[in-house]
Amino acid sequence: MTATHPTPSATDLDWWRSAVVYQVYVRSFADSNADGVGDLQGIRERLPYLRDLGVDALWLTPFYTSPMVDGGYDVADYRDVDPMFGNLTDFDNMIADAHALGLRIIVDLVPNHTSDAHAWFQAALAAGPGSPERERYLFADGRGATGEEPPNDWESIFGGPAWTRVADGQWYLHLFDPAQPDLNWRHPEVRAEFEDILRFWLDRGVDGFRIDVAHGMIKEEGLPDVGFSTMTTGQRQVELLGKGRLPYFDQDEVHDIYRSWRPILDSYPGGRMAVAEAWAETPQRLARYIGPDELHQAFSFDFLDATWSADSFRKVIDTALAESTIVGAPTTWVLSNHDKKRHVTRYGDGEVGLRRARAATLLMLALPGCAYIYQGEELGLPEVLDLPDELRQDPSFLRTGESRDGCRVPIPWSGQLAPYGFGPAGSELSWLPAPATWAALSVAAQTGVPGSTLELYRTALRIRRDHPALALGDGGITWRETDPGVLAFSRSAGDVELTCVVNLSGAPARISGYGTPMVASAPLAEEGDGHLLPIDAAVWFERPLVG
Template identity: 50%
Template structure:
């Protein structure tokens, strides 16, 4: 793999060496192929990101989380990595990366790089060597190869299913198969192999030496696996998917503690220490492993992302996660949208689904993602209210590119234009994640809506993107973009200790909490307006997600609205 020399840029003089910068940071996720295209080939690139640093400054974010930018065949949106220590030529060069991170740091913005440790791509030099090597070789031991079943060894070692559909085992001839929990182009690495562990420590240092401030760890709960025979059946795996005791053979195993303790030792070699946040889809009671200070230090909670727009659900989730943060010494991670889920402006416009833990976006994808099912106005109104609720909470806020524009999911992508392996592996049963990955609209009347200098766009942009373009929203003081900018500016001004105190109200569909310094957040989840009681009604309104009735005495919060007061 590439071992180019790290950048010699002195970024330490630009950003203060604050070891706690991440605890209440606003982190903006950039999906690089869909953010900004500098050369007009229809694919977003690193120079495009650098050109938009002033936009990120005006938005008010503290850090950027950069989704995979490594060489890749894009079998899974860049999460099939050919070389962990290089940049995809379609996105730029290592010099472009150095220029980008220098520009971000000069603007006071840190960078979190996505790292994909569970699997490489099938084009990685290690995997090509494994296929060219005999059964039982050291090269194959870096991955998970197993003998097939049946008299002639042509049957998979088990009936395990890939996350993307179909068998999790791919035949390579000579009676052997390799494991891929995701796409066949993503062979799982063998984390019981010392060489694999050491090479990733080398990768962490490579990017940290170039100035990367932290890492988002893809499927952090999957690295350690129990593959002793007999392998459990697919039905047995499904029955223990969220095992509370770490007994699942493929997910959330105790062996991860040792792996991430080694990562933590590398992070702590730097000043300030590099940070990490785990993407770990595990039971809430199991997140401690990843959020511990001896481990990665922070773990995503996707609880609000999966919740209905419901006061009781939001209250319980906040309480549970505040307790979790206190127990681990970590900070909370609040998120509504990312590159893997239906945008929350669309989710909140769908009928609620109490049968599936509020995961209405998933059900919508399985039904084909029809825009006709979406109440767009209601979805945006609720999304704005939920966002101000989230940005008022103590902890870090993870924002996904385009949500600051109120972008809905793009449901009307032709099958011939789709790219997500989920769509192809599930024979069209699920439309996949392309709808949240469509390139952003920057200029309403420009080719590709200003995404690049030409009309090229790797996923088709619908005509209605024009009304969500940055130039349109920047000129409108009531737009979603303007709301995000004001909220993030106020958040920097108001944030204090990582505490909140609930305010007791008589209306169960309204939640209110106070932060240190007299800052109060009130969200009306109901269908009727709510007049704040005297103690709150006479306060100064700092920001509201929807217009308030200026003629009403005191403060009256309309339905699906959040108000910040002081």
């Protein structure tokens, strides 16, 4: 059944509170010109698919001018489209079509660092130590008798030192790849530049921003050592991410930036929003990014990291909902993205992983708040674990051996041979190869097939959009008494109640008293006056509330 979308309303300011946002990894979604790389025109051509899937908005990964050292997260020009993806006219046409179909557009903003090809950084290299041009970045003298050692012990998230020395002897900071120098966010020119960049894209009609490394722009004064490093302890500093305090992440002063951005967002009609990709050592510190004077949302990565157990999911859900009450903003749930192994594989891969992924999807979509889904998860795609090393492009692979390329393989649309309709008819190019097993997982292969993962998503998203108990992003849940290993919670509106039940117990569970099944991730068997829910499965029930 086709989902119906109204054109986005300029008065629907709270659309983001209950939205389902579909993340488009631009390089891997749809290729319109047969060069093997996804592009903006490819997205435009596939917008009806996304409308029919039933999502509310698209989040596009960076499509700006870039050398593509880190898949576009190394931006050389924040106000233009890389020729690989098209041009500004292509962007304008795509966003106009999206809005006409009732879809909103969120774009990625990368404020922590630029590309080393950015005009500012090239000017900084040319100008030399002590120059105004260098003040826009974090240059420092080295330690040791001749400055031959880095200024401190900070490590790159991608592995190795976070400092690179230039020809004149100074060092510059890059918390990611050396091609991604960190900006100095205490410099007024940097702040003014990004306020102007926000307005540039808001003027073009974007509905929101996903803020990359939202916790990273401010570094502790004096650039102090962390106190340990991989070299001295064998523990990478990145392992503290989300667990402890680092002098280069989650500094209090970062909130001043977002307090200056919020009035800009609020000055545009239609509920323009921003969501933080932020890591903090406690849920309380993460909650500080959200509020009426800062950002609208922050991703709940604890949900993504939950283990396959009732206790783990319940703890994460309870904590997130409690925090959402404190900040007055709904939780933002996510199971996969372009930086994490696909959850089919995280949950066990093969049939077990797919079973669990389908159940986790129904769990997520039944919760109050906003849900982000990653392209291809609606097809049940697993992580591609056997990519040849020579084809991998993730910069972290060269430094640590860890690669995110396996979740970035172009998604399959149709046909029996790779790249499965990724490009125009007859095109055989694809920047990463898709496995032979994906023919059965393509959009065409699953469309209209009862029980397919794609049809499960379409059904669940339609119910979520239309059902009064799920349509609002706010509100809590009521946990139900269940057997060990089974989660059940209810949400209600008016005279109807919807209950989500998930069986994580390892044995079939008998379920009764919740009403009529609406959608299930696996076939249910009737048993007496109830149903038998298979292992690793979830179901939504509906019943009228008798007053």
